[in-house]
Amino acid sequence: MSFNSFGHMFRVTTFGESHGPALGCVVDGCPPGIPLTVADIQKDLDRRRPGTSKFVTQRREPDTVQILSGVFQDERMKQQVTTGTPIALLIQNQDQRSKDYGEIRDKFRPGHADYTYWAKYGVRDYRGGGRSSARETASRVAAGAIARKILTALYGKVTVRGALVTMGTQGIERFDWAQVAQNDFFCPDPKAVPVWTKYLESLRKKGSSCGAIVQLVAEGIPAGLGAPIYAKLDGELAGALMSINAVKGVEIGDGFEASFLSGEENADEMRKGTKATKGKPRFLSNHAGGILGGISTGQDIVARFAVKPTSSILTPRKTITVDGAETSIITKGRHDPCVGIRAVPVGEAMMACVLADAALLHRGQVG
Amino acid sequence: MSFNSFGHMFRVTTFGESHGPALGCVVDGCPPGIPLTVADIQKDLDRRRPGTSKFVTQRREPDTVQILSGVFQDERMKQQVTTGTPIALLIQNQDQRSKDYGEIRDKFRPGHADYTYWAKYGVRDYRGGGRSSARETASRVAAGAIARKILTALYGKVTVRGALVTMGTQGIERFDWAQVAQNDFFCPDPKAVPVWTKYLESLRKKGSSCGAIVQLVAEGIPAGLGAPIYAKLDGELAGALMSINAVKGVEIGDGFEASFLSGEENADEMRKGTKATKGKPRFLSNHAGGILGGISTGQDIVARFAVKPTSSILTPRKTITVDGAETSIITKGRHDPCVGIRAVPVGEAMMACVLADAALLHRGQVG
Amino acid sequence: MSFNSFGHMFRVTTFGESHGPALGCVVDGCPPGIPLTVADIQKDLDRRRPGTSKFVTQRREPDTVQILSGVFQDERMKQQVTTGTPIALLIQNQDQRSKDYGEIRDKFRPGHADYTYWAKYGVRDYRGGGRSSARETASRVAAGAIARKILTALYGKVTVRGALVTMGTQGIERFDWAQVAQNDFFCPDPKAVPVWTKYLESLRKKGSSCGAIVQLVAEGIPAGLGAPIYAKLDGELAGALMSINAVKGVEIGDGFEASFLSGEENADEMRKGTKATKGKPRFLSNHAGGILGGISTGQDIVARFAVKPTSSILTPRKTITVDGAETSIITKGRHDPCVGIRAVPVGEAMMACVLADAALLHRGQVG
């Protein structure tokens, strides 16, 4: 019954349209006593922010977040901490450019939520895509920053990070986490960066767009999170990642490739724990992506998701108007030629939220 | 907070272990007045039943379902109908063969939930896999049969069906729904059947196993089901399909392939409705798999999921015991060499349940 | 969205009609490793069972419970324990007497759910009241027995008990818990027992009925359970107790009386802890009933609920038929002249369930 909420014990409710006065979220269920400042959240928001390169939308939004509730510090306390009450976060919209929305007001963009939204509700705030705009994902990133703090408070060092492993038809040859922050694409292969740059530049110039595949990895998550049937950690991750705008596929571990392996190949063999694994069992491979039977194994948790190409393009496409007349459409304006790029921090945030939720649920059910 | 439930308004709670006295489910939220008999449910259960060919587990379970509540007929009524109260379904286990569980009692099968279950709960009913056994999916299929009745009651003819499109490394060349019921594999290509038979027979004989990819299609679903953010129809489908045992990947429409397309290629262009579409807009393609922005378009809804190879195999694999000692394991006994086969009716059931739930939610929110 | 479920982390889903083959429940979220046998549950069911005295319905139901899942013991384990999987409980109906339901099939009993059920669903299993029968409360009592085991596992000795403090117009003068199990009425005042006996006998003979007020007390619950706004411990209790058949009012602590006190009188003053309170603050009174701001104080938790008189009576009452014609009705058959009596173990069970749920939620959110 969660049209605009996700999570169970760590529960995030988002609100806001692309061109309304503000967007934000209410994060409910954050444990008390966790250090939290605006800077903790802003840091992640800045990685998702529009207008940071020519490869993302040119909309100018500082995405400055304000904490309205749920934290406290007085003169006796060393730092500002969460209180256990709901944390409301607000981001004012700044650059709702006054423009003519005639095209998308009256016509449906093929491949976009325009038509389905109208078919469902019979009314829509079409300005900038309204609620279906990727701007909503800023709220997710903000919530994800809080989720990270919870994971760290519970388990020590936990890392949840992502990278673009393909951009459109272009792949990578090596994977180096250290490179991801060094380019505009969250690309882990420095040699791919100039190739991707040229590729995306070319698409952007002709008003086309491309998709992407994002890989996410969480390190430091202990064994035991999740549940075997419908609160499966992989089921929750799949639902969460598929809920990101434009995502059309989700994989855990080897994913679709696993279906081509034999049982022998796919089995992640086990050895007894070592000092490096803190006595926990050691696995000789990780085809499973750190999840077996819906429950974490203690290995890295690995997921991938596929983002379709942006539907707002300059090539004319056949469509119909709100009144049912046939026409064609091109979409001018400010758009990401590859929404997969900014989906990286969004994916990380969703993974962090799912893991924090699973951690609290586990503590509740098992202790 | 739904460890063993799924759905929101159409809500299914399952229970039961592989070797306990019985398994079943409670289906809550079914509207009143819907015709429902045991035969409606048994029909689907029989498609998932074990022991029907040499390619599935040899466990002998008739999987006879009993309706304990939620339906009624008196002498004045033409037929038995649902009453709006919870429908409890019970399936007695018959063939809990008395055997030595020593191997899986004391050792963890690599690639199986054995270890994670134990890591989480510290105690487990290891007999036949306990709760993590695929026997649990019988309850899902039973619930799915009720979901189909709801969809038909609401929208007229709705078809939700599935097929195996790859078995291990073997694919198909053509897709003919009429063939799916004609072989042991839910295979839509009659030419592939003998190839698959030989392939699986060979794997079975050497005690190996393989994975599979299942495709699901729902026809007859109107535009408007789902919601744009976290009750997305595709997000719900992804979570539901990923919750099926051994599933490692889920796609909607073109899925991962969509990420390789350009915006022009991926756009499903629109034309005005015809008599064939009952006046509803017509789409020139269906890359989106019938879902845009989390809401159904009125086209066929298309999903695929990848099943990993069965982890219970005869090739020895390195593992550890419950006490942490290193050892190796082979798993004898009754297992499906390709669990993907029987996953077809399970996938259909999950899709039907998600759609019925979305239909009731839509009726509640929008009318 | 919980038509037939209650609780959040400790979640109970019940099913079954008065005259169907069986009733029962699925208890989801019980932590693993908690000792649980059929006897633990049967003990509580026997206190609610019909047919135990002439003052309750003469329907003969042994209410023998069967555990279908969720527990396990092997030869290495000292005792049967919960496994963390859903615990399904089944109670077969035995005495669905073959009789003429003509009266309640065609007419609505004033004060009963007959009319509203029909108005809502348009179809109903009227036999014995169907789903609205008090037989459904057997499932609650069974679930409550599991809740008690959880509370004991978490906090050591926890007692949740109830007593009838008024029966119809008859009250008590003293309150002695030791007396409650010594009579047919859960009456805490031995002097009231003969008075109540005569009173109820008289009502029963003339085919009338009466209501009752039940008091519940939980001892041994630590401070901190609940939450300040909508997961309030008192809000949850109120919802749970009001969900019991025939309940029309709920109070916490002084309840309605508190509204007549001044702030000075109502304040439960505090002193520092003693050995008897294990160092926890000591309160000089308990007007609040052990809950302040929705959170437990560590004192006894005290609630009361009012049960209306049974609506199935022998005095003719004006009513209408299913077809809208005016008529009158008397209800013969097997009924409790005072349903409040058997509501005592039901109330205890609901309180235990709410507390177990709050305990798990607290552990999840705060640790």
Place this chain on the structure above:
Amino acid sequence: MSFNSFGHMFRVTTFGESHGPALGCVVDGCPPGIPLTVADIQKDLDRRRPGTSKFVTQRREPDTVQILSGVFQDERMKQQVTTGTPIALLIQNQDQRSKDYGEIRDKFRPGHADYTYWAKYGVRDYRGGGRSSARETASRVAAGAIARKILTALYGKVTVRGALVTMGTQGIERFDWAQVAQNDFFCPDPKAVPVWTKYLESLRKKGSSCGAIVQLVAEGIPAGLGAPIYAKLDGELAGALMSINAVKGVEIGDGFEASFLSGEENADEMRKGTKATKGKPRFLSNHAGGILGGISTGQDIVARFAVKPTSSILTPRKTITVDGAETSIITKGRHDPCVGIRAVPVGEAMMACVLADAALLHRGQVG
């Protein structure tokens, strides 16, 4: 799992502390196309606003609400309507008076949430009561205004209104809805007003406080809302009303009085419908308060709740400090001597929210 949310399909999540920058709520699940302006909400907020008479807190808060999302109007639309997306409402705090919080920072007010909040979370924003302040109820009133619009859109004229039927030890002799808006107490008896004025003035002067009983009535609700077991309309109402600050008891219809009646007296006899009842059955009385078996009867829905006296008083009370030392406390500052007064619009709002939620659920489940 709803620490700070209530409702199922019409779901309200509130946030904010008494002395934080702002408070507000997100209203999820409001159907699309419902006319909604700030004025619709402000009207109700103004009835709950502090500082309107000397009998309520002197804190100066205009409680001006801002709609951040979920509504839309363009030049082609006659009026602003809801879009089906979440409606976020924001109320800035204005009068967070800079003062010394030493007393409640270090000491617990007996009868207040101070201690339990601290016992649960180990940290708290004590300024003005923080999250446990009655300021949170402004968000509920705002959400309730939207709920009213939904009820009207669905059923035509629906009225949900409340009145104070006792103030402390003072009652009323007649009940005239027309009088309720004519005095500072929501008192329905004009003769009681001067008596109550004198009574409350006297309490206020000596720094004492009193409780109250509030009666709520909803007119225009059709038969069929609710569900027979755990989504009972009365169970939901009880939980919702008990969740209001300082409430200690809830009744439906005759409530506790019903337990003193005989079955004959309590039965609400039925006659066939008339033009006045639009053909729906007519009841000769309404002991049930418009709810039987958890489902509405089509009559007026009647509930009452008891509010305890304000715990912030000037009479010294024994207490302890945060560090466990014994001391005493008096609470200066701005407080309502009778919080029951401003609880009237809050109670109305909660009832409206419960009814709107039940209406949408009913539409979803039954059609």
